[in-house]
Amino acid sequence: MTASCDRWRPPIADAAAGEAVPSALEAHLGGCAACRQALSDEQALHSRIAAELGQALDLTPSSHLLPLVREQISRDRVRWWPLLLPAAAVLALFVFAVDPWRRPAVSSRGAASVEGSLPSAQPTTLPSVAPRLAPAAAVARRSAARAPLRRDPPEALEAAIGPIPEAEPVRPTALVIAPLDALPPIEPKPLVTVGLDFEGVDR
């Protein structure tokens, strides 16, 4: 390839890379052995590149690939099932333990009738505690006892504000698990109102 052939290098490279050979280059190649050789070398280089790449990439994945993918996909397909299990467990517990379709016979008010209608709901009886004063009276008595400046004994305070109601014993309480509509209605109880008259009390 002579210096005058340098201008043919780009079209030779293009031709070797797959482009159509222009007629001018074809005419030059007819009379220039060096350029013919250059084109031949270039084409051989491209062939080698293609062969090497084709060989390098002509690979098959191992036999483990497909089973692994299928396994992962099948795990994806059943992934939502575990979410149903807790819901099913709660539902089963509700159905078998509470039996919501059975209407409880609540004729008299009280936990006993509710307990009777709930075969598997076991009431838990809390231990009864010692009787204590109603909150308002207890507060009044404690305040009177603690106040250092108050000379009146609790009895005097009682005399001033009137009789303090007797403490009601705390009733044993039953913890019952039952549907809301099976529970007895709650009756509102009148609140004990204590009026304090501070007239005559040394503050």
Next chain:
Amino acid sequence: MNGLGDTMLEDAVIGEDASDRAEAFDDRLAESSPLAFRVAYSVLRHRQDAEDVAQEALVRAYRKIGALRDGARFRAWLVRIAWRLAIDFRRSGRRREVREQAWVETPRAGPDDLAAAGEFRERLWVAIDALPETLRLVVVLGSLEGHTMSELSRLLELPEGTVKSRLHEARKRLAEALR
């Protein structure tokens, strides 16, 4: 490309029935796994790495198959997923250090020939890695499975003229690097 698998997958995608889609995908799995593997291998050049990436690409394709509107584009879609995952994998540093000798040595070659061939392959991969990504993907896919220009155009979802010019440019650059 427009075989039974494509039609089934296309129908399943259009029908958006999850079980149909899964079944159609399963049919395509065996056919498409080598493509995903080879694309990944062209980036990573390590069998185990490439299999890891191909597995991830196929599972990801399955999970996101609902986003694919046209089932006929499945292979092109899978190529892009595998290519992107392989590049991310290589950049992430998870890539195994020891590169693999992928070529089967020809028994007729002598030690000098083998050394020369090894050197050539090494230079070839260096040259491929140095190509811009768009050219690299074209040249790799062009070497895979004897894809024609129209198949490459469909795989890359590019006009044939663009594919042709990119392939030509890639080949020229490789030849320049290896001359």
